[in-house]
Every structure is written in structure tokens, then in C-alpha cells.
Amino acid sequence: MKKWSEVALGVVTSIGGFLEVGSIATAAQGGAEFGFQLAWVLLLGIASLAFLMEMTGRLAAVSGRTYVDLLRERFGVRFFLIPLVAVFTVSLLVLSAEIGGVSIALQMATGMAFRWWALPVTFIAWLLLWRGTFGVVEQGTAILGLVAISFAIAALKLHPQWTSLGAAFIPSLPSHDRARYWYLAVSILGASITPYLYLFYSSGAIEDKWTIEYLGVNRVTALLGNMFGGVLVISALVIAALVFAPRHIHVDRYEQLALLLTSPLGRAGFVLFLGTLCITCFGTTLEIALALAYLLAQGFGWSWSENLKPDKDARFSAAYSVLLLVAATPVLLGMDALALTNISMVLTAASLPVTVVPLLVLMNDGDTLRRHVNGWISNVALIVIAVLSVVLLFAALPFQIAGGG
Amino acid sequence: MSEPANTIVMSALVGRTVRDHRGRALGRIVELVAEVQLHRSGNDYVVTRIVIGRYGSLDLSGIGQLVPCAGDRWRHWAGYRRYEIPWDQFDLRDPEHPRVQRGVGDV
Amino acid sequence: MRGLSLVHDVLDAQLVDRNEEKIGRVDGLLLEVRDGEPLRVATILIGGAVRAERIGPWMTWLRRTVRRMARQPDERVSRIPFSAVRRVADTVQLDVDGERLESGHLERWLAARIIGRVPGGSEERT
Numbered sequence: 284m285k286k287w288s289e290v291a292l293g294v295v296t297s298i299g300g301f302l303e304v305g306s307i308a309t310a311a312q313g314g315a316e317f318g319f320q321l322a323w324v325l326l327l328g329i330a331s332l333a334f335l336m337e338m339t340g341r342l343a344a345v346s347g348r349t350y351v352d353l354l355r356e357r358f359g360v361r362f363f364l365i366p367l368v369a370v371f372t373v374s375l376l377v378l379s380a381e382i383g384g385v386s387i388a389l390q391m392a393t394g395m396a397f398r399w400w401a402l403p404v405t406f407i408a409w410l411l412l413w414r415g416t417f418g419v420v421e422q423g424t425a426i427l428g429l430v431a432i433s434f435a436i437a438a439l440k441l442h443p444q445w446t447s448l449g450a451a452f453i454p455s456l457p458s459h460d461r462a463r464y465w466y467l468a469v470s471i472l473g474a475s476i477t478p479y480l481y482l483f484y485s486s487g488a489i490e491d492k493w494t495i496e497y498l499g500v501n502r503v504t505a506l507l508g509n510m511f512g513g514v515l516v517i518s519a520l521v522i523a524a525l526v527f528a529p530r531h532i533h534v535d536r537y538e539q540l541a542l543l544l545t546s547p548l549g550r551a552g553f554v555l556f557l558g559t560l561c562i563t564c565f566g567t568t569l570e571i572a573l574a575l576a577y578l579l580a581q582g583f584g585w586s587w588s589e590n591l592k593p594d595k596d597a598r599f600s601a602a603y604s605v606l607l608l609v610a611a612t613p614v615l616l617g618m619d620a621l622a623l624t625n626i627s628m629v630l631t632a633a634s635l636p637v638t639v640v641p642l643l644v645l646m647n648d649g650d651t652l653r654r655h656v657n658g659w660i661s662n663v664a665l666i667v668i669a670v671l672s673v674v675l676l677f678a679a680l681p682f683q684i685a686g687g688g
Numbered sequence: 689m690s691e692p693a694n695t696i697v698m699s700a701l702v703g704r705t706v707r708d709h710r711g712r713a714l715g716r717i718v719e720l721v722a723e724v725q726l727h728r729s730g731n732d733y734v735v736t737r738i739v740i741g742r743y744g745s746l747d748l749s750g751i752g753q754l755v756p757c758a759g760d761r762w763r764h765w766a767g768y769r770r771y772e773i774p775w776d777q778f779d780l781r782d783p784e785h786p787r788v789q790r791g792v793g794d795v
Numbered sequence: 796m797r798g799l800s801l802v803h804d805v806l807d808a809q810l811v812d813r814n815e816e817k818i819g820r821v822d823g824l825l826l827e828v829r830d831g832e833p834l835r836v837a838t839i840l841i842g843g844a845v846r847a848e849r850i851g852p853w854m855t856w857l858r859r860t861v862r863r864m865a866r867q868p869d870e871r872v873s874r875i876p877f878s879a880v881r882r883v884a885d886t887v888q889l890d891v892d893g894e895r896l897e898s899g900h901l902e903r904w905l906a907a908r909i910i911g912r913v914p915g916g917s918e919e920r921t
Contacts (some may be wrong), residue, residue: 356808357803360807361850364850414915437914583818586816592916592917593913593917594906597902662905694828697826697840698802698824699825718802721798722798722801723798723799733799734835734836735801735835775833780828
């Protein structure tokens with residue numbers, strides 16, 4: 284019975300987890316400029332993430348080891364350097380964007396410039412990691428993240444044409460602005476398929492002491508969680524399509540995103556938007572900070588656990604503390620948050636191969652997974668995702684240049 | 689790094705191209721298998737077999753794992769070969785150029 | 796296959812001490828060359844300098860430069876006799892006390908000097 288309450292928790296965590304500044308911003312821009320048309324890209328991203336999370340979760344539950352742990356051991360330190368540097372750099376950028384997201388929400392709520400919120404926000408995030416346990420972090424952000432459901436409510440209130448939306452789930456080519464379309468497709472995928480998420484999920488499974496008996500929980504969590512989270516991001520796209528597109532509003536400032544909820548829901552929408560932005564970005568801040576610390580600690584063999592007192596895993600604790608500060612710096616310096624978000628999404632998309640391709644090896648390793656190696660469905664999905672990731676690697680820079688900004 | 693004179697770091701061996709007595713390349717060292725050797729003053733692990741892989745660098749990066757998983761037919765088609773050679777057929781006087789006593793055909 | 800696969804199972808494996816505390820990873824192995832005898836697996840190496848060497852000369856140079864700038868002594872490599880290995884499984888367990896290892900220096904220093912000094916960093920003493 285306890286296991287299924289964990290499913291509920293995992294699902295709820297994913298709801299808020301899926302929605303964060305990158306996914307909101309990219310979905311909103313997509314909807315504003317191309318209506319429903321990019322919905323298929325969202326679907327592709329959601330499905331890919333669901334598969335990747337199920338796999339890294341299964342890896343942890345069966346082997347008792349995290350993805351990063353196995354990555355270093357099976358591939359050696361020389362190869363490990365590549366995903367280490369790639370994931371580290373990109374995730375740090377996304378972390379900055381998330382801190383920026385919380386800061387901007389607070390700016391909109393109080394009028395005080397977002398720069399001055401960077402340090403207080405970072406401090407509270409640090410405090411929660413310092414004093415909290417993994418369960419507290421997981422549960423707290425999960426419950427609060429439910430405020431994101433307001434996006435689904437807002438989308439429903441606008442009475443979208445369901446048939447048009449349904450049709451948009453089939454891939455289509457743009458009729459105008461081709462470079463911009465594909466640029467947005469790349470950034471949407473980068474916002475959906477984020478390495479820190481499935482790396483964090485793998486470590487979380489170990490923190491929560493998952494065993495083989497949790498394989499069912501893992502599957503359901505990965506599937507349902509991403510499904511519900513996906514519904515919310517698609518809602519953001521739908522709202523943008525119905526609110527921004529008809530008025531030809533081009534999203535280039537964060538404040539405009541508030542219109543996503545104020546248009547359908549009025550004053551209450553404004554409060555809900557700020558709440559959603561604040562909470563989901565804050566939750567993601569905690570996740571990425573931990574994911575970065577897990578990456579370093581597991582890669583180098585340090586002791587690690589959010590459930591330990593900081594002095595018992597000193598390097599791990601020092602890592603997330605220092606990295607939070609480093610990530611806060613661009614926000615502190617007043618860097619354009621939306622530009623930061625967009626760049627980090629595209630870079631995330633480009634960095635995918637280094638964590639997806641090794642998974643092809645690990646998920647088929649009978650020594651590690653015994654009879655729980657990938658079946659043909661998972662392997663086909665993984666190969667498709669791997670090919671997609673390589674395409675994104677080569678497409679990201681050209682499309683950033685041609686269609687960005 | 690200063691190490692005792694008669695020792696080598698394992699990473700200096702792994703990945704080296706192994707040649708036979710005629711100088712023909714057999715592949716690269718991808719694995720060293722050690723077993724326990726009992727003697728008076730305690731047990732030691734000694735390297736009893738050295739494994740050479742035809743596509744050495746693939747093995748080392750871990751992608752070599754995919755090959756066994758892909759099945760025997762693929763392996764045969766790709767000409768993938770692994771040789772396990774007992775330690776006494778190895779000449780490691782020059783660790784940078786390991787040699788095997790026998791010829792390619794005999795392995 | 797009988798025997799211990801040094802590259803697959805030992806190299807880069809997570810190390811734990813006799814109390815199951817994580818003490819780093821196997822960054823390198825030292826093999827003793829003996830005339831007419833097989834190579835003896837002599838020592839486990841733990842340390843950034845060892846890793847750097849495996850990555851490449853550029854990494855070794857980078858590391859040395861950074862350490863010189865931070866005015867740190869050049870190496871803190873732990874050398875543990877292979878005879879200390881108790882178990883090779885998911886982790887490699889060594890019959891050592893992690894508190895005494897050279898390579899644990901940064902962890903201990905951080906825990907004592909910084910982390911432990913920040914409120915909430917350690918178990919409260921009553």
C-alpha cells in the first residue's frame with residue numbers, strides 16, 4: 284500500500300516538475316507564433332522523457348545504483364568527462380534561468396526589481412536543501428506544485444477547438460517562417476527532455492530506497508506523471524494560441540506570460556500565475572541544485588545523500604551550496620531572463636546525445652539489469668530518442684542562428 | 689607521479705596495441721583478468737589472462753557491451769573478435785609495445 | 796568467466812571502507828612486473844592526479860596549473876595495497892578506515908572547517 288502512495292507522490296511531483304520556466308516560455312512562444320501547430324513536438328518531448336525516466340528509474344531500482352554511478356564505472360573516467368562537462372554546464376545555465384523565474388515572479392508580485400530577489404531566493408533554496416531531507420523536498424514541492432493545474436483550468440475556459448488540437452498532434456510543416464518554426468521545435472524539445480530530470484529521478488529512486496518491487500511504481504510514475512505534466516504544458520500552448528496568436532502578440536518579455544492566466548481567469552489568474560511560476564521554478568531550482576551535486580558526488584565517489592547531515596557528505600553539500608550561488612550570479616547581474624531561458628533550452632537539446640546514447644548500452648546490460656533489460660519496445664523508443672538527440676545536436680546551432688531571438 | 693621502479697599503472701597497458709612476434713597488430717588490450725594465487729605469505733591477485741579486442745577503442749568506451757547483446761550473428765558479420773591470452777604468452781618488457789609470443793593464426 | 800575483470804569490475808568502481816562509508820573510486824591500479832611471473836595486482840590508487848593522467852596530458856597540466864594557483868601541494872594520492880580488498884561486488888570494500896586516507900583530506904577539511912561551522916551543518920550536541 285505504501286508503494287502506491289509513492290506513485291501518487293511521484294505523479295504529483297512530475298506535475299509541477301514538468302512545468303517550469305523553460306517549458307512555459309517555449310510553449311507560450313510556440314503557441315503565440317504558430318497556434319496549435321507545434322503540439323506534436325510537445326507530445327514527442329513528453330513521450331521521450333517518459334521513456335527516459337522509466338529507464339533510469341528501472342536502472343536504479345534493479346541495480347541499486349544511479350545512472351551516473353554506472354556511467355562512470357562502465358565507461359571509465361575518460362569518457363565520463365564528456366557527459367560530466369556537458370550536463371554540468373547546461374544544467375547550471377538552466378538553474379540560473381529557474382532562479383530568474385522565481386525572481387521575476389516576485390518582481391511582478393511586489394514591484395521590487397528581480398535582481399534583488401536573486402539572493403533571497405537562492406538563500407531560501409539553500410536553506411531548504413541544507414536542513415531538509417529528500418522526502419521533505421520531494422513532498423513539499425509536489426503539494427505546492429499542484430497550483431499549476433490552473434493552466435489546465437484556464438485552457439478549458441477558453442473552449443479550444445478539440446478537433447484542431449487533435450489534428451495538431453500529427454507532425455506538420457510550417458506554412459511560414461520555417462526557420463523560426465524549427466528553432467521553436469528545438470527549444471521545446473530542449474525544455475521537455477532535460478537530462479537533470481532523469482538523472483535526478485535516478486538518484487531519487489536510490490534516496491527513496493527503491494528495489495525491484497518498485498518496478499511497477501516506477502513505470503506508472505514515469506507514465507502518469509509525464510502525462511499529467513504534459514497536459515499542463517500543452518495547456519500553456521493552447522492558451523497562448525488562443526490569447527496571443529489572434530492578436531499577433533510576440534512573446535519577448537516574461538511579464539507577457541502572465542496574460543496566459545489573466546486573460547481567461549482575470550485577477551485570480553494573475554495570482555495563480557505568480558504562484559505557479561514561483562513554486563514550479565523554485566521546485567526545479569531545488570531539483571537541479573541536487574542533480575548537479577549528485578552528478579559530481581556520484582561521478583567522483585563522494586558520500587552523498589540529501590538525507591545525511593551536511594557534515595557527513597561535506598563535498599556534496601558544499602557542491603550544491605556553491606553552485607546555487609554561481610547560478611544566482613547572472614540573475615544578480617540583471618541578465619535578461621527570457622534570453623537566458625531560451626539559450627539554455629537550445630543548449631539542453633544539443634547536449635542530449637551524451638546522456639541518451641550511453642543508456643543504450645546500460646539498458647541492455649544483462650550483468651546490471653539481469654532479466655529486466657530493455658524489451659524491444661523500450662529499445663526502439665531509445666533508438667528513436669537517440670537519433671533525435673543527434674539530430675538536435677546538429678540542428679541546434681543553425682536554428683538558433685537562423686530562428687532565435 | 690613517482691611509483692616504485694618495477695610497477696606499471698594499469699592504464700598504461702589498457703588500450704595499447706598488441707602485436708605478434710611478426711609485428712602484426714592483433715588488437716588492443718581491453719581487459720586484464722586476475723585470479724588469486726596462494727602462497728606462504730598470503731594471497732595475491734595476479735593477472736592470468738589478458739583480453740585483446742579487435743575494435744579496442746569501442747570496447748574501452750563501453751560500447752563493446754552492446755556487441756555481445758546484439759547477438760552472435762552481428763558479431764560474426766562485423767568480424768568482431770576477442771582473444772583471451774594467458775599471461776605467459778605475453779612479452780611485457782616494453783609496456784608501451786606489448787607483444788605476444790605466437791603468431792596471429794595460432795591465437 | 797572465472798577470475799576478476801580488472802577493467803570491468805574494479806577500475807572506476809565505488810570504494811567503501813570497513814564501515815561501508817564511501818571513500819572515492821578506484822582511479823587507478825598499480826601492477827607489479829616480475830620476471831617469469833605473472834603481473835601482481837599491487838595497489839589501488841585514489842586521487843585526482845591519477846584520474847588526470849588517464850584522461851590525458853592536457854588534463855594533468857590543467858590540474859597542476861590550478862593547484863599551483865591555489866597554492867596546494869601537488870598530490871594527495873592514496874595508495875592502498877590490493878590485499879586490503881575484502882569484497883568486489885557493486886562496490887569494492889576495503890579493510891581500511893576512511894578517516895585515515897590521504898584522499899579523504901578535502902572531505903574532512905570541509906566537514907570540520909566550513910560545513911560543520913554553519914548552523915545546521917552537523918548533529919546538534921545536547
